[in-house]
Amino acid sequence: MQIVDRQAPDGEGNRPFASSYLYKVTHSVLVDEIRRVRRRRETDLEEPGVEPAAVTKQDPERLTASREIGRAIQDCLSRMSRERRLAVTLHLQGHSVPEAATVLDWPAKRTENLVYRGLADLRECLVSKGMHP
Amino acid sequence: VTDRHAADDKLREAFQGLGETSEKQPSPEELDRIWQAVSGALPAAERQELVDRMASDPALAEAWRVAHELWRAAAAETPAATRARTWSSSTSWLAAAAVLIIGVAIAVVFQRSPSRDDTFRQGGSYVIESLVQPEATLPRDAFRLRWTPGPQDSRYQVTVTTEDLRVLTTASDLTMAELMLDSGLLSGVAPGARVLWQVSATLPGGENVGSQTFVVRVQ
Numbered sequence: 001m002q003i004v005d006r007q008a009p010d011g012e013g014n015r016p017f018a019s020s021y022l023y024k025v026t027h028s029v030l031v032d033e034i035r036r037v038r039r040r041r042e043t044d045l046e047e048p049g050v051e052p053a054a055v056t057k058q059d060p061e062r063l064t065a066s067r068e069i070g071r072a073i074q075d076c077l078s079r080m081s082r083e084r085r086l087a088v089t090l091h092l093q094g095h096s097v098p099e100a101a102t103v104l105d106w107p108a109k110r111t112e113n114l115v116y117r118g119l120a121d122l123r124e125c126l127v128s129k130g131m132h133p
Numbered sequence: 134v135t136d137r138h139a140a141d142d143k144l145r146e147a148f149q150g151l152g153e154t155s156e157k158q159p160s161p162e163e164l165d166r167i168w169q170a171v172s173g174a175l176p177a178a179e180r181q182e183l184v185d186r187m188a189s190d191p192a193l194a195e196a197w198r199v200a201h202e203l204w205r206a207a208a209a210e211t212p213a214a215t216r217a218r219t220w221s222s223s224t225s226w227l228a229a230a231a232v233l234i235i236g237v238a239i240a241v242v243f244q245r246s247p248s249r250d251d252t253f254r255q256g257g258s259y260v261i262e263s264l265v266q267p268e269a270t271l272p273r274d275a276f277r278l279r280w281t282p283g284p285q286d287s288r289y290q291v292t293v294t295t296e297d298l299r300v301l302t303t304a305s306d307l308t309m310a311e312l313m314l315d316s317g318l319l320s321g322v323a324p325g326a327r328v329l330w331q332v333s334a335t336l337p338g339g340e341n342v343g344s345q346t347f348v349v350r351v352q
Contacts, residue, residue, distance in 0.1 A: 028164050030199045033300055067154060069147035070191075077188040086181055089188045091141075092148040093198055103170070103184065105177035122144070 069131055076125035084118030091115045152195030159196045167193070171200040259283050261332050261344035264310075270325070270350040273316040278330055280344065282310035286337040293330045295322060322351045 073092070077085050090100035101111040126132070159167070169175040170183050187194040264279040271277070278291065289307040293314065294300050301318050322328065328351055332344040 027168055027196075027200050027203060028161065029294070029300055030203065031159065031164060031196050033303075034195070034199065063150075066143075066147045066150050069144070070151040073144060073148050074151070074189055082185065085188050086184045089184050089194075092145050093187065093194060093201070094145060094149075095201070102173075103180055105180070119141070119144075123140075 087114035088118035151191035155191040157192040276314040
């Protein structure tokens with residue numbers, strides 16, 4: 001909060017750093033940091049006798065199965081109608097219906113319908129591949 | 134209904150897990166566009182185009198999730214009235230929120246805590262305050278950050294960055310309410326430069342408390 005207070009004398013209230021530069025940098029730092037930690041984790045696991053910095057809680061078998069399903073989902077999404085794909089992608093990304101509706105600039109009801117129908121398509125497609133997630 | 138939710142969670146986990154294996158690194162331009170999309174600055178058609186690409190690009194999807202988490206955390210710190218006008222116009226407040234939450238956001242993304250939405254909840258009356266004077270200049274060989282301790286058995290995570298948000302270190306699972314930085318971590322920081330630091334605490338009951346961002350200088 002000290003930062004906000006110090007940068008506020010221009011009379012425009014709560015205006016910290018005058019651009020979205022910082023915001024973008026924050027995002028970039030986070031994405032880089034995720035990649036860096038992941039690389040470090042992989043390196044740690046490759047070195048015998050080294051205690052890994054972080055270890056996934058999932059067992060390898062489940063992880064492999066999950067990745068297989070993930071790739072199947074990608075394939076199923078590519079076969080879906082574009083509108084359903086957009087709605088389902090945001091659903092899979094963890095967006096609520098109102099959030100997805102805002103991003104896609106669609107009415108909430110329509111978005112909800114597309115998520116519902118898209119998920120039905122997705123499940124059907126996965127079942128056709130012999131998967132029952 | 135519960136089965137459906139569980140199946141949905143499994144699908145999400147599988148889809149999002151693809152980011153773990155992706156070798157691709159989103160370009161700065163892509164990251165910039167994702168920010169614009171998440172903050173509402175990008176036209177709807179271009180937002181849709183980005184979402185469409187996410188369906189087949191796990192790295193892009195992961196970068197979007199980071200942006201979205203950051204947005205959510207920032208929104209949780211911002212009054213609703215301000216939030217309402219932000220999607221259509223100003224994004225300046227987000228810059229401040231981004232600084233305030235960087236450490237917590239890292240924790241949210243890395244630890245994938247089961248209670249993500251609790252990150253900013255205050256644990257009763259416990260507020261994390263710095264025990265280092267604001268803007269104090271600390272010697273490189275005794276760069277000790279201290280803060281008010283929480284209840285016994287609390288655990289702390291600290292993120293320390295430069296003013297341009299380069300992460301110097303992230304320490305987690307600390308049992309003491311202090312962090313001594315190795316002078317080597319500060320080797321790239323100019324004398325007199327500001328260093329930002331932020332603490333998040335996990336209390337014995339599982340509650341998470343985030344601090345504001347504190348500022349000190351390097352001697």
